[in-house]
Amino acid sequence: xxxxxxxxxxxxxxxxxxxxxxxxxxxxxxxxxxxxxxxxxxxxxxxxxxxxxxxxxxxxxxxxxxxxxxxxxxxxxxxxxxxxxxxxxxxxxxxxxxxxxxxxxxxxxxxxxxxxxxxxxxxxxxxxxxxxxxxxxxxxxxxxxxxxxxxxxxxxxxxxxxxxxxxxxxxxxxxxxxxxxxxxxxxxxxxxxxxxxxxxxxxxxxxxxxxxxxxxxxxxxxxxxxxxxxxxxxxxx
Ligand code: B12
Ligand code: SF4
Numbered sequence: 001x002x003x004x005x006x007x008x009x010x011x012x013x014x015x016x017x018x019x020x021x022x023x024x025x026x027x028x029x030x031x032x033x034x035x036x037x038x039x040x041x042x043x044x045x046x047x048x049x050x051x052x053x054x055x056x057x058x059x060x061x062x063x064x065x066x067x068x069x070x071x072x073x074x075x076x077x078x079x080x081x082x083x084x085x086x087x088x089x090x091x092x093x094x095x096x097x098x099x100x101x102x103x104x105x106x107x108x109x110x111x112x113x114x115x116x117x118x119x120x121x122x123x124x125x126x127x128x129x130x131x132x133x134x135x136x137x138x139x140x141x142x143x144x145x146x147x148x149x150x151x152x153x154x155x156x157x158x159x160x161x162x163x164x165x166x167x168x169x170x171x172x173x174x175x176x177x178x179x180x181x182x183x184x185x186x187x188x189x190x191x192x193x194x195x196x197x198x199x200x201x202x203x204x205x206x207x208x209x210x211x212x213x214x215x216x217x218x219x220x221x222x223x224x225x226x227x228x229x230x231x232x233x234x235x236x237x
Pocket of ligand 1: 014015016017018019020021022023024025027028045060061062063064065066067068089090091092093094097112114115116117119120179193194195196197198199
């Protein structure tokens with residue numbers, strides 16, 4: 001068991017503000033906290049970047065979309081300049097599809113492919129215990145001047161086992177809407193579509209009761225006047 005780590009997860013500034021809290025890094029934060037780690041979340045589409053000592057983190061992780069890649073790379077370069085020993089990891093749809101473009105910026109150490117929940121925990125364990133991360137599935141990185149990619153990892157089967165997203169770490173008042181995850185995956189194959197790293201052909205649903213509880217918690221915590229149960233089942237006494 002390695003000691004607890006302090007991790008920063010960032011959604012870099014994009015073309016536009018997020019109108020809902022970023023689900024991916026909120027889930028990753030909740031998983032890290034459940035494992036005893038300390039996490040800070042920053043959604044730079046809705047909040048400014050205040051001065052901070054990036055050297056305090058054992059890892060900085062970013063979600064990259066095509067819309068925030070340039071800003072994410074710029075931020076990673078700034079962090080790298082003053083804190084060369086802090087690993088910077090990119091995940092999310094853009095990093096998943098374009099790992100070369102991300103790694104060639106020279107600002108990111110690693111790209112995480114696919115679902116990040118287990119990958120990030122294993123990576124932090126490896127970094128904290130000084131083990132080689134080359135055996136962790138779902139990563140791309142430079143080794144001996146070449147980009148190597150480790151085998152893909154299987155998708156999560158039991159989505160109900162995931163914790164509630166760590167929305168309490170975000171400025172929830174800045175989002176006009178909330179979202180909850182009901183499923184992952186899509187069985188179809190439209191040629192223009194990149195399903196996203198947390199998706200697969202196989203559809204995986206959350207248990208409906210658990211989902212209704214999540215929805216109610218979300219409203220109760222962040223939007224009390226507007227509690228609208230999603231299904232008749234939720235209105236039962
Ligand atoms: C729902 C959704 C939205 C919602 C956001 C909901 C939310 N709560 O976050 C809304 C409607 C707001 C939205 C908006 C937009 N979206 Co959108 N959206 C999606 C959708 C359908 C699902 C995303 C999601 O929540 N997945 C579930 C979570 C759990 O997965 P995730 O975010 O990918 O995170 C996981 C992994 O990526 C990984 N991971 C993520 N970050 C990190 C970081 C680290 C360090 C690690 C280790 C791992 C990791 O681990 C996470 C957990 O497993 C995807 C398509 C898809 N199926 O993925 C498109 C998608 C992400 N959207 C896309 C786009 C283009 C947009 C918009 C630009 C559209 C527009 N023109 O306005 C905007 C961007 C908003 C912005 N501010 O930039 C594209 C991105 C393309 C790309 N290559 O970058 C996608 C992939 C759709 C597509 N195929 O074109 N979107
Ligand atoms: S666009 Fe993508 S997610 Fe939507 S139905 Fe087609 S394959 Fe599925």
